[in-house]
Amino acid sequence: MQELTIIEQSVLELIPRGGAVKRSASEIASLVGLERRDIQAVVNRLVKKGVPIVAKRDGRYIERGYYIATTEEERTKGLISLKRQQKDTEERIKLVEHADLKNWENNLKRAVSE
Known part of the structure; x- marks a missing residue:
C-alpha cells in the first residue's frame, strides 16, 4: 500500500473494520475537524490506494456509513449502493445528452398544462 498522509491515516483509523459497525462521513468529519x-x-x-472501503447509504440513519470490507459478503453488500448510484448517474447522463437544448422550457410548460 502507498504511504498515507496524516489526514488519510486519521480518517482510516476512524473507519470500522467489518460491516457490523459503520461510521458516517459526518461523524468522521466532526472527529477530525474537516468538512x-x-x-x-x-x-x-x-x-x-487499495483500502476496500465501502458504505451502506440507505436504511435507518444508524445503519448507514463507511466500513472496511473484510469478507466477500461485506464487499458485495457494500457495493450495492455504489452500483445503484452508478446506474442512476448513467441514466442521468443519457437524459441530459438527449435533452432538447432549445425547446425544453416549452416542452415542460406543455407537459404541465396537459
Whole structure:
C-alpha cells in the first residue's frame, strides 16, 4: 500500500473494520475537524490506494456509513449502493445528452398544462 498522509491515516483509523459497525462521513468529519466533502475525498484517495472501503447509504440513519470490507459478503453488500448510484448517474447522463437544448422550457410548460 502507498504511504498515507496524516489526514488519510486519521480518517482510516476512524473507519470500522467489518460491516457490523459503520461510521458516517459526518461523524468522521466532526472527529477530525474537516468538512463532510473533504472526508469523501479522503475516502476516495484511500480506495485508490487499495483500502476496500465501502458504505451502506440507505436504511435507518444508524445503519448507514463507511466500513472496511473484510469478507466477500461485506464487499458485495457494500457495493450495492455504489452500483445503484452508478446506474442512476448513467441514466442521468443519457437524459441530459438527449435533452432538447432549445425547446425544453416549452416542452415542460406543455407537459404541465396537459
